[in-house]
Amino acid sequence: MSLLNLNRAHEQWYRGHLAVWLLAPLALLFYVISALRRLCYKVGLKKAYQADFPVIVVGNISVGGNGKTPVVLALADYYVKRGVKVGILSRGYGGSSTHFPRRVSANDSASEVGDEPRLLAARSQSIVVIDPIRARGAAYLVEQCNCELIICDDGLQHYALVRDVELVVMDDRKVGSGFLLPMGPLREGMWRMNNVDAIIHNSNNIPTFENPVAPQFLMTLVPDEFVNVTTGEKASVDVIRNVPCSAIAGIGAPQRFFNQLKAMGIPLQSQHPLPDHHALSEGDIPKGRVLMTEKDAVKAAPLAHSDCWYLPVTAKISDDFYNLINAKLTSIDLARCETKRNKQHGL
Structure with missing residues (x-):
């Protein structure tokens, strides 16, 4: 099956094609297993690890990428600027590393540590660690890296780690x-x-749901200048759109990236949607000027030609959002945080 047909099949499945009812028995089984697992943690049959410092989990209730990484970067930047030593924890999905917990650097290969952790290490001023056992990774960030705040990239359903x-x-x-x-x-x-x-x-408006939901906030992804994948040279939108462009995107919703480029006034002569976390090959990169996401760029670096460019974006969220997070963190057990801080500084 071609990538185009695969993407179309995925869209039909996501929207609820009639054929998905054939999977109803498996969905029921999934519901029962998930409910029992949550119950085991709730009543203490399974033990969850609680870090000595606060844990923020940035996740989703659906599969596929939808903009978690920019939120993680925005949160990390917010707290780093306030003097907090932040650790970012990721599963390292898509990477081949077998050593955990593993601290990620901007020099690591995305094929080893995963595309998102590699991006996080390059963009943030935080310590980035990958570990499929998040409780172990969180303990490493606190005990070995002396982090005062842990931000988890995904892991909402990983109940083995207590979160604040x-x-x-x-x-x-x-x-x-x-x-x-x-x-x-x-x-x-x-x-x-x-x-x-x-x-x-990660949208232009806040939707309305029939069921009650938590406080909702809009996130705007603000683009920076384009960056050449091979040289690091920067170029404005006006410079980029002077040459016919193709675009590739291996994210959860590739059309979101293509639409963003069009909104910037960049006409695309071809669009190449790829599966999320797709392992790029030379055949995935068209000839001529190619535009891609920063997440794709960390994988494309060894393969890219001289006219490949990526678009860095920064998440902008209202102050009300950060005020809500700060209020929540203030309300947790500050004593355990202060005790750990004193131990680290020998007080």
């Missing part, structure tokens, strides 16, 4: 068909949207 703040990120696809996996895209039921601290919409 839960954030859900959504794009224009919202909850899709509203069906649970594998019948639909939901990892948890829509009840979860009222069980988190905030919902951030």
